[in-house]
Amino acid sequence: MTLKEGKDKFIQSWGALGSSWGINRTMAQIHALLLISPEALSAEEIMEELQISRGNANMNIRALIDWGLVYKELKPGERKEFFVAEKDMWEVVKNIIIQRKKRELEPMLRVLDEISSVDPESDEAREFIEVIREIKLFSNKADSTLDTLVKSDSNWFVGTFMKMIK
Amino acid sequence: MTLKEGKDKFIQSWGALGSSWGINRTMAQIHALLLISPEALSAEEIMEELQISRGNANMNIRALIDWGLVYKELKPGERKEFFVAEKDMWEVVKNIIIQRKKRELEPMLRVLDEISSVDPESDEAREFIEVIREIKLFSNKADSTLDTLVKSDSNWFVGTFMKMIK
DNA sequence: TTGTTGATTCAGTACTTTTTGAAACTTGGT
DNA sequence: ACCAAGTTTCAAAAAGTACTGAATCAACAA
Numbered sequence: 001m002t003l004k005e006g007k008d009k010f011i012q013s014w015g016a017l018g019s020s021w022g023i024n025r026t027m028a029q030i031h032a033l034l035l036i037s038p039e040a041l042s043a044e045e046i047m048e049e050l051q052i053s054r055g056n057a058n059m060n061i062r063a064l065i066d067w068g069l070v071y072k073e074l075k076p077g078e079r080k081e082f083f084v085a086e087k088d089m090w091e092v093v094k095n096i097i098i099q100r101k102k103r104e105l106e107p108m109l110r111v112l113d114e115i116s117s118v119d120p121e122s123d124e125a126r127e128f129i130e131v132i133r134e135i136k137l138f139s140n141k142a143d144s145t146l147d148t149l150v151k152s153d154s155n156w157f158v159g160t161f162m163k164m165i166k
Numbered sequence: 167m168t169l170k171e172g173k174d175k176f177i178q179s180w181g182a183l184g185s186s187w188g189i190n191r192t193m194a195q196i197h198a199l200l201l202i203s204p205e206a207l208s209a210e211e212i213m214e215e216l217q218i219s220r221g222n223a224n225m226n227i228r229a230l231i232d233w234g235l236v237y238k239e240l241k242p243g244e245r246k247e248f249f250v251a252e253k254d255m256w257e258v259v260k261n262i263i264i265q266r267k268k269r270e271l272e273p274m275l276r277v278l279d280e281i282s283s284v285d286p287e288s289d290e291a292r293e294f295i296e297v298i299r300e301i302k303l304f305s306n307k308a309d310s311t312l313d314t315l316v317k318s319d320s321n322w323f324v325g326t327f328m329k330m331i332k
Numbered sequence: 333t334t335g336t337t338g339a340t341t342c343a344g345t346a347c348t349t350t351t352t353g354a355a356a357c358t359t360g361g362t
Numbered sequence: 363a364c365c366a367a368g369t370t371t372c373a374a375a376a377a378g379t380a381c382t383g384a385a386t387c388a389a390c391a392a
Binding site for chain 2: 379380381382383384389390
């Protein structure tokens, strides 16, 4: 396989993977392109390489920066902005967990709290409250597990989980 | 809050959560409805409750069964099929992990293997291979971690992770 | 075999999300 | 103050996804 073929295949697959991970296809493709790019790229270069419009490139680059998956790099003397990807996979996964936890898990926890206040006036209501209580318990556990995971560093991950797997 | 309001809010929120988890909104809503339903429901009842078409209900119920999140329940004497949700959250999460691992992580691992065969003829190619090698290492680790997680039971999860959190 | 009840399929439609591209804005140099 | 190089925004268009409903299929009962 040639380098070009390999790169293209990687960008395509990373894009597909991203789109089932709450990161849209283009966003993931930009990330892939930057991951395998030895140097920082400008918006122009990204547009060119992925055949996308200026607006699309700009919006997705900013989103990647928001998610902490890409950094701006300013070259002295150059007005243009350049971009590099976070290349440590553990950091990448951590940042995705942080973002998705904030966007998805935390709002759900709030809703679960709210709906716990349903009047326990009927048997049905009491059953409902019980089901919600169990979901809340599980979700809180998941929430704190993720917090711990995110606070830990890469070596911890490798160590603990490798041991776990044996 | 009344029972009806609570139920509706739960169904809405679960639907929203699902749609960022590779489970479409309606699928997640059906799951939510079944979760908080004391008895098994028929397709008709689900259609009625969520105001969706027969086709939509049928397709999403089948998808939920595929994912192992809902079971068919046949009542003796009744021709109609009834459905119940898997209510153990740990089972739910496990099944989602299994499905998504199969659909997303495993194809990615295959692609990473393929593109490792790029000719290391230039410095650039060698750098590319190295980046891919690191991603592969991480992904394999994630893959086996998930395998272990999925093989373990609910108590293990509660025990180990609670300890981890302290 | 025919009628009835329920499940499934799928082409067309509705809805949602992403992308484009041109205009507006920003920044720094002259 | 003005220009040039670059960035950001956003309304409209395109692409992608989900939903509907009518037709079809399957199972059983009479």
